[in-house]
Amino acid sequence: MPLALYVLALAVFAQGTSEFMLSGLVPDLARDLGVSVSAAGSLTSAFAAGMIVGAPLMAVAGMRWPRRRALTAFLVVFVLVHVVGAVTDDFGVLLVTRVLAAVANAGFLAVGLAAAVAMVPPDAKGRATSVLLGGVTLACVAGVPGGAVLGQAFGWRAAFWAVALACLPALYAVLRSIPATPEKDAPARSAGGEVxxxxxxxxxxVLVLAALVNAATFCVFTYLAPLVTEVAGLAAGWVPAVLALFGLGSFAGVSVAGRLSDTRPAQLLAGGGIALLAGWALLAATAGNPVAAVLLAFVQGALAFAVGSALIARALYAASGAPSLGGSFATAALNVGAAVGPALGGLALAAGLGHRSPAWAAVVLVAAALLVGVLARRTLFTSAGDHSSDLRV
Structure with missing residues (x-):
């Protein structure tokens, strides 16, 4: 894999830390700003909403710019809004900064996915996607627990400052490693044709499936901290460790899915989807056991991100005729799920259904995804120009 691909993954790591870090900061942030836990959790939904809108819009804008210029602009905006978020005392202002950060993140990821796919052979989209998403999973391993530790030690604002600082080396690396001019051999494409x-x-x-699976993941992940402390009975100091385990699982899942999503996507999606459904149900049923809760955090991280990254690769194969916008629509679909999931989890909590209820909601969402996949399996695994169409099922 090209070095520039790992540079993009570094930037995605910094941005992924911002997207996920609120999972460990929700209780403290809610107390500091005087809002409910479900309201604080809505910051994750706000970020996802910005990603949904920003991904296609910023991808269209990015079609007119050299990729290095677009990636640099998105990162600079991302840093600036985190500085504002770190100093504000107003929940409404913080909410706006999350949306703007998400728009910038969406633009970066959309252009980054297009750049990543262009760097590799046509039959290696899954591997390129896994490298880029490796930055997201490493954010779960190191960035998110690190943000939780900073939040517990110095307050939630320290995590926002840390994200802004973490973006600076990524910004330098993008300027040094990404070509300044468009690829000479890249064909001219119109936004209308790609749409x-x-x-x-x-x-x-495949976009519907991605939204459903990611909704299940974020429905649980956003409220993992209260699940660990209120249901499993672990001390607050365990929250960063459990988040890190989820991140280690997600990294393992993305790494394994990298090649399988290029060669055996049907088996990966079917088997992984069934296992994911069973895992969320098991977590909901056994979350009162701290050992089970901790182990399942790792297992479900692996399964959720293996299936999720395979779906992104599947979207890129199916949308091979839309190289500039395909990644943006995949990003938007994932973030439809990332917006809906925490909202559903928050509704369940607000209704007094208990801290296990987000996991039960995830069971329903994955079951819906499996049903859609079964009904549309022929469509899902038949793609014009798809280099993995010789599937062994």
Whole structure:
């Protein structure tokens, strides 16, 4: 894999830390700003909403810029809004900064996915995707628990400052490693032509699946801290460790899925989806056992990100005729799930259903994804120009 691909992963690590870090900061942030836990959790949904809107819009804007210029601009905006978020005392202002940060993140990821796919052979989209998403999973391993530790030691604002600082070396690396000019051999493409590709049924199906699976993941992950402390009975100091275990699992899942999503996507999605459903149900049923809760954090991180990264790769294969916008629509679909999931979990908590309820909601969401996958399996695994179409199922 090209060095520039790992540079992009470094930037994704910094941005992924911001997206996920609130999972360890929700209780403290809610107390400091005088809002409910479910309201503080809505910051995650706000970030996801910004990603949904920003991904396609910023990808279209990025089509007119050299990739290095676009990636640099998105990172600079991302740093600035985190500085504002770190100093504000107003929940509304913080909410706006989360949306703006998400728009910048969405633009970076959309352009970054297009750049990553362009760097590798046509049959290696899954491996390129796994490297880029490795930055997200490393954010779960190191960045998110680190943010939780900073939050517990110095307050939640310290985590926002840390994200802004972490973006600076990534910004330097992008300026040094990404070509300043567009690829000479890249064909001219119109946004309208790519949108027509993205409206095809094989693309729509995989985007729906990505949204459902990610909704389940974020429904639980956003409220993992109170699940660990209130249901499993572990001390608050365990929260960073459990988040790190989830992140280690997600890194393992993405790494394994990298090659399998290029060669055996049907088996990976079917087997992984069934295991993911069973795992969320098991977590909901056994969360009162601290050993089970800790172990399942790792297992579910692995399963959720293995299936999720395979779906992103599947979207890129299905949307091979839309190289600039395909990644943005995959990003938007994932973040539809990332917005809906925490919202559903928050509704369940607000209704007094208990801290296990987000895990039960995840069971329903994954079951819906499996049903859609079964009904549309022929469409899902038949893609024009798909280099993995010779699937062994």
């Amino acid at each position: 027509r590709v993205l409206r095809e049924s094989r693309v729509v199906v």
